[in-house]
Amino acid sequence: MHNLYFDTLIIGSGLAGFTLALNLAGTQRVGVVTKLTLNDSASGWAQGGIAASLSDEDTPEKHVQDTLIAGAGLCDGSTVRFVAEHAPEAIKWLVEQGVEFSKDDNHDTGYHLTKEGGHSTRRIIHSGDATGKAVQQALIEKVRNCSNIVILEQHIAIDLITSDKIRGNTNKNPAGRRCLGAYVLDRGSGHVRTFKAQNTVLATGGASKVYLYTTNPDTATGDGIAMGWRAGCSVANMEFIQFHPxxxxxxxxxxxxxxxxxxxxxxxxxxxxxxxxxxxxxxxxxxxxxxxxxxxxxxxxxxxxxxxxxxxxxxxxxxxxxxxxxxxxxxxxxxxxxxxxxxxxxxxxxHYTCGGILTDRAGRSDLKNLYAIGETAHTGLHGANRLASNSLLECLVVARAAAQDINGQTSTAMPEIPDWDESRVTDADEEIVISHNWDELRRCMWSYVGIVRTTKRLQRAQHRIDLLREEINEFYTHFRVSSDLLELRNLVDTADLIVRSAMLRHESRGLHYSRDYPALLSQARDTVLQKSL
Incomplete structure (x- = not known):
């Protein structure tokens, strides 16, 4: 049980991960890795609901237009239309899974629909004011009772395994790189396990824990975004962090x-x-x-x-x-x-990370056999500002599209993967370094990279992040990994991506507001960062 093989390995246990797992389990052996328990995810904290054009007075086109307006010129039109058009069937699928939404017998849909900021009509289907909890509880029951889904609680992913890092690999062409699985820390035993997979999916949520004040659970430490970046994936629009009012x-x-x-x-x-x-x-x-x-x-x-x-x-x-x-x-x-x-x-x-690992609308990243879905990904749906209640919807629609894409693939031979090597590290001597750096990083991001930004503030943040990264990487190199260290490493990498992206945007658009560049540029462009391999 130290090393395991899956057809698909899903890292994360929110709505996106569960939706994908359930849509694959009929034909595949699926592993679901979650660093706490299945109940711990940002999806379960969602209160408002899920946006979908369900009533006679609403249409997918109206949903599209509201999303485009909120996105301030940076939405991908084809992705927005795809998600809006598939929203009603995604809601139908949830109902089939046993999710109970608030009823209204006087409404043409039979459900109570509410209205939120940026929406031109009532289209938010909900379960009281705890929609995420209701959805998660229904799907958790399905996941736990599915024999083809292996649940790995109290496991935290360390890094992705890519083909170019395997000893003996002769294909040095970057285009031939593929993801082979992940190294994962078993928090109970303290051992690092090797999980091989035909396809690996990052569904770890966002990175709002990089800020001192957040509406997110403690798990939102940017793990998937950081791991994808370190593995060579392109990252887009990380400057757009939504602050819930x-x-x-x-x-x-x-x-x-x-x-x-x-x-x-x-x-x-x-x-x-x-x-x-x-x-x-x-x-x-x-x-x-x-x-x-x-x-x-x-x-x-x-x-x-x-x-x-x-x-x-x-x-x-x-x-x-x-x-x-x-x-x-x-x-x-x-x-x-x-x-x-x-x-x-x-x-x-x-509250919400609008940027992330750059993917298409089926969750495919630019690293072969690696997908990213949910808040971890940047599909182009949200643009420069997410429209309320489009987040759970994206989880559903893109996860179902990813399942269809994965189910259409044929398996390929997997190379031997070496076990995690910790022969040259020792136990940490001073854990206080981790807690101190964690606090310093989050206060720095809150003070200098918040709702209103300036170039000087961003430069100050970048200087502090560079120093923290050096210290954290040194700690990571010399000591055995722990969950706190892994989360801190991911947070500092994510903070770096946010600041670098913000410094590249010389305008104020959507969620990025700069006092030094208050005007809107005539042409809207994504901020795409690519890692040198």
Missing amino acids: TCLYHPHAKSFLISEAVRGEGGLLKLPNGECFMAAHDQRAELAPRDIVARAIDFEMKKRGLDCVYLDISHKPANFLQQHFPTIYAHCLKLGIDLTQEPIPVVPAA
Whole structure:
């Protein structure tokens, strides 16, 4: 059991990974690697819902247009259309898996659809205000009961194995490189295992944990993006980090998101004196896209020296709020905030990574036999700013497309892969180095590479990241790997990609706002980084 072979190895246990695994399990032996348990992923934290044109008043074309507007000129039109057109069948598949969405017998769909910022109509299908949890729980049950899916919990991937690194390989042509699997740390035993696979899939989520304040779980450390980059994959648009406008501001409310749907159902953003301010920033007010709302809140907080602003939906009936937002209501009440009677204190926080490993709409990267899906990937769907509730949708549609592509392949011979070599390393002598560097990196990114940027701030961040990378790489070279060290190594690589991408964009577009380049360039171009091999 130290070394295993799979037809497809999936690294990550969110909605994208589960969807792919279930769509492959009929014909393949699938391995699912997750660094904690199947219950730990950003997908399970999603509150709002999934965007899909399901009602008579909506069409895929309307969904496409809303996505393109939010993406600020950088969406890939064919990918947007592909995802929007396949959205209804993806929702149907979830229903077939046992996912229960909120019902509304008076609606033509039979479901309650809500509206979020940037959407021109109600198209967000949801399960109360805990959609991600409902979806994940239904799929986890399916995955656990599938004999062709091998679940490997408490395992964290270290690096991908590529053919050019195998001893005796004579093909030095970069175009002939392929992915053969991954080296993975078994956190329970401390041993590094070798997993071979015909196809390997990165589905590890995003990298928002690179920032001090985030709505994401602790697992969002950019693992897949960093591993793909180190293996030679192209990475695109990493400067576009979406900051969710409304994260609960409370000393005991770590990473708790106040859903976009609260504003969609009439919530108003206010200053401490009760004054509404969004209309002064955008004519769509609270229903403007997330980048605009987050910048408006950031502006008001800095201008007035505020610790937070307030989201007020107390004007709605109490039973309506308790029915539509039961999770948010219960969590706030536990902290002494009754949202039926008073406003909720909120601040922006890092939420979603719009860039990632460059792929096509079937998840194929530019390294043969390596796929990336979900938040780890850059398909071109989100452009410079993700439209609310398109993230879970992308997981579903692209994962199903990747499954179709993988199922259409024929197996090829696999070379012998050497075991992980730790003969020249020792146990770490000072773990404090890891925790100190982790904290320094996240504070640096929050201070210098946040919602509003300047060239000077980015240069300062790059200088600190270079020093941290040198220190972390030295630690990695000389000591046995641990999960904390691996996550820190991935975070610093991801931070470097974000800063390098931001320094290359000499304009303000979507989620990237620079005081030194406030104008929008006439031509929209992706920022693509390619690693020298």
